[in-house]
Amino acid sequence: MDNLANFNKVDHMNNTNNKPVEEGFEGQQFILLSEADLLRCSAHPIVSQLYPLTFGYYPSAPSHRVHREEGKRGWSLHYCLHGKGKLKLAGKTFSINEGMAFILPPFEKHTYETDRKHPWSTVWVRFEGYTAKQYIDLLGATLAKPTLHIPDVKNLLHSYQQLYAERRMYYSVLDLIGISHFLGLFLTQAARKLKPLSARQLSSDEQIQKSIRFMEKNIHRDCRLDDFVASSGMSARNYSRRFRTLTGISPMNYFIQMKLNEAGHKLQSTALTIEQIAESLGYTDPLYFSRIFRKTQGISPSTYRREKIEGVWRKSKGSNAKYKDPQSEGEKCTL
Secondary structure (H helix, E strand, O other): OOOHHHOOOOOOOOOOOOOOEOOOOOOOEEEEOOHHHHHHHHHOOOHHHOEEEEEEEEOOOOOEEEEEOOOOOOEEEEEEEEOEEEEEEOOEEEEEEOOEEEEEOOOOOEEEEEOOOOOOEEEEEEEEOOOHHHHHHHHOOOOOOOEEEOOOOHHHHHHHHHHHHOOOOOOOHHHHHHHHHHHHHHHHHHHHOOOOOOHHHHHHHHHHHHHHHHHHHOOOOOOOHHHHHHHHOOOHHHHHHHHHHHHOOOHHHHHHHHHHHHHHHHHHHOOOOHHHHHHHOOOOOHHHHHHHHHHHHOOOHHHHHHHHHHHHHHHHHOOOOOOOOOOOOOOOOOO
């Protein structure tokens, strides 16, 4: 499935398998994070705010039916791309049609199933974290009213594709931060499409986006909060509050995360020394850069580079091959 926007409307009407199944559909996507990765997510100061347990895509899923007597860990959002089905939750039955989504709370008995004549295609994600309930509140879903209508899904599907693109056999801390970011973006897009924003909200959102573009253009500088406030044209108090509402973190932490994401990219894809990478991102002291990197990522920049390059090298040479870092002896400092 390369393009969800096409909805992959495959005709399964002639499918002879009428037995209800939970998964195993042609063209499906199914990503399940390991228990080890989930432990790392829950322990990390940034990722623990929001992270997926599992997510995926089921195209035109005939005979799709799920019943869980005791529910499941985490919150779930299921979006119906096309087709239809039904949901049973809290003693009520809800019809689910194209353009609708439904929310499942943790450990709550539920059943959902596709319509046999018009099998649904769904995108779904199950997630948890300190801010998970806040995202649910943004969506406005409750146990009594778990369904949502999201007619415009272009940006929502793009966010899902970004989330799916982050899948890995092994997740570094930066990978997990990326997953957390795209999950937040996915849920935010869902919330924004529910109802039109007021003129005041729309204006403030555009101002926040303007400040983020300022961050991107000035990632090489040692910027301060006042710089971001000035670029937005908002008051300092309103800016910081609105920024946290939209992103889940403070402006400075967002900027630092942006720098570290870029650092990870340069460590993996360039031959720049760690000192040069630090300088290119506005850090005059490479040891200070190293401390921030290690504090947020859990490993040093040199270890991150070695693990990333070694992982790619082993994939090309075989899992039993041994890798020797040609720069390990030449680095002036272990950062």
